[in-house]
Amino acid sequence: MLDNSQQPRVYDMLARAFINERIDVCFGLLGDANMKWAARLAEAGCRMVYVRHEHCAVAASMAYARKSGRVGVATVTCGPGLTQTMTALPAAVYARLPLVVFVGEAPLRSGWYNQGIDQAPFVKAAGAAYRPLHTIERMAMEARDAFLQAQEERRPVVLGVPMDLQEDRWTGDDLPAPSYKVRTPPKPVPPHPDDLAVAASMIGEARRVIVLAGLGAAAPAAAQSARALAVRVDGILATTLPARGLFHEDPFSAGIAGGLAAPAAKQVYAEADLIVAVGTSLAFHTSMAGRLWPKAKVLQINTEARTVSEGRVCADYFMRADATMTLDALNAALPERLAEWRSDALAKRFRAAPFSDYEPQPSPDGAHDPRSAVEALQAALPRHWQLVNTSGHVSYFTTQMPGRPQDAFLTIREFGAIGNGTSFAMGVAAARPDTPVVLLDGDGSFLMHSQELDTIRRSRMKILVVVLNDGAYGSEIHKLRAHGLTEEGAVFGRPDLAQIARGFGLEGHTLTDLGDLPKIIDAFAKGDRAMVVNIPISDQVLSPAMQRRIEEVRTKLSAN
Structure with missing residues (x-):
């Protein structure tokens, strides 16, 4: 003792x-x-x-x-x-x-x-x-x-x-x-035969089926079964934002659902008559409160039953069951259809570059069009690096970077808070210490916690911080302009973020020529320090998501 x-x-x-x-x-x-x-x-x-x-x-x-x-x-x-x-x-x-x-x-x-x-x-x-x-x-x-x-x-x-x-x-x-x-980990819940019969009937009656996968269906077996179901029923694949990239190699993947969906995807969602939502809670923004697929019924397959989710009844029929087991059972129960919706023309629309039909709009002070900046990043960043996407206006543009697997992507946006990007990048770097991490952030979000550049340096984390810098809180300036109000409280100018990085002992670059991006990224890959790349972007280019919100504001203003 x-x-x-x-x-x-x-x-x-x-x-x-x-x-x-x-x-x-x-x-x-x-x-x-x-x-x-x-x-x-x-x-x-x-x-x-x-x-x-x-x-x-x-x-x-x-x-x-x-x-x-x-x-x-x-x-x-x-x-x-x-x-x-x-x-x-x-x-x-x-x-x-x-x-x-x-x-x-x-x-x-x-x-x-x-x-x-x-x-x-x-x-x-x-x-x-x-x-x-x-x-x-x-x-x-x-x-x-x-x-x-x-x-x-x-x-x-x-x-x-x-x-x-x-x-x-x-x-x-x-x-x-x-x-x-x-702790006894929860065992997979098999689908009830009665639920399977209802689900098979709903799918059999539909002609435009979208199989929508969330993080609850991100396991390889579930993803493979979701692909098989889409093929079997002449359907299209899609994901929630957190599961982005799950089907990145599939020619019939529409990408993410929700307000950040690409234009080609939104057209497909509007045509759907059934959404098979697997492993997702069907958050409010995933369906844009149902407006994303106005003609579709929704079959939800998830392990947790919620009749009302985020203020609305989001599914016409709910199955409490394991994703893989349910998808496999549906694949076994349903006959295979001839491909009609899954056409070469549709696959070509999905493969098209997300910003291929725009005219670049650089600002008078030489700031880049954010779409051009993101295209340059898409071309230069290795596909296997870990990508952290932040919140805010620029996040629409940075989300449109196809060809990157779900395992190499992270976004946490449920609370709608900016300022988390640097912290999230540190968390990913700690979880995946052998892979470079890329944070795609806005200047407003980055400057909230830029002091963590010191933590990144001391912890020797391999993080490339890319700041798309419009010198303002981007969402706020566009909304203020739409209401005809002064934008003074949301515009702050463009401090020298590269110099801030150097002050913390890291590499820092301001990108005046997008053509210099490949050599900067190559230098980061070969170096042993984190780096901040400050990309000045125009505050005059609205994302499609913001454009839609502005149009809604203007409609309300004109009605009043």
Whole structure:
């Protein structure tokens, strides 16, 4: 029996509890309530990525969770450390990403602490779970259970451990069995025969079928079965935005659905009379609230039943079943049709360059047309590099880069927040350390957390940050113009982003000639440092998605 001086402290055992979960990366910013725990975690072999802002710790762990398929881990201190994460937490909740966040708490035995607040209401208001660890004997079990909860509920779990209790000697038992030993992963749910009969009837009566796959159908077997079904029923393939690239090699893939869909794809969606949506929750934006396929019925195949999703009934018939098993059963039940919709002419429309029918519109100050910039990026960036697509007006253009597999693409946009791109790129770099990462961002988003260039440098992450710089918040200036209002509050000019990168010890280039892009990317590939490429773009070119919204605004204004 160890005497009291030899007993480990609570923070020692909590660090061991996390190591027991086989975590290998933690994103954090240290303070009094988490630094000793984090130091022990690092000593035990966990890679610590020390960020410059608390928000970025949680946001990076989101991308790590999505790209690795594991629980993301982050740590910040109590009080203001936690409140700085209040944008990232709901974003992780909306994206259904499993995270465990160690934040600590103010000391229990103190009558007052200047950073002390009731943390649970903040976390719960964001939709995450909060577990206060106030009993030493149960702390290791609570930490283990946090990993179980994060995986089973697919949302962040925040642990609050009072900093004075962390200093106490450990009086609990040995560590419990880790979550991966006690958790029984959910088994595939086979389709019910009655549901299969309804689904086969719906498909048999339809003549323009689109098989739409989400992340729940991104496994190779499910994707192969979706392709087979599309062939069998003379149908077209499509994906949700997060599953973009799943069918990138198929000549009859319309690409993504939703507001960012390409013009050729939108024409096809308008012709559809049945959408077979597999492995997707059918979010509001995926169907543009049903406007994307106005003539189509919707058959939804997913493991979670939701009659109402994001404010609307999104499916005419729902099947609660495994994607692969259901698709295989449908392939076995349905006869093969002759190809009519799947024509050479349609495949040619899908293969056409997304911006092939435009006239470049450079601005008077020499800024590039964003479509020309994206075409140059598409030609120069290797297809196997990891691509991180951000939010904001420029994201429409950067989404239109075909020929890139789903495994090499990441976007997390469910909460509609900009400013996450750099953090997401760090999370992907930590999950895929052997592959270069390319972040395609806007200047407004990039400048929100440009301090993380220092984290990228210190962590030696191979990240190419490409900033499409219109000198403004692009969505806002177009909307303000449509309303005839001053755009002053959304226009900020173009600071020297390349110089900012060099100030952090990274490579930085401003691209005045798009023809120079290949040699810049080649230099990045051969170098050992991250790089920022600042591409000035015109603020006069509207994306089709924005053009549609502007037309809706003008219609309403004229009606009033």
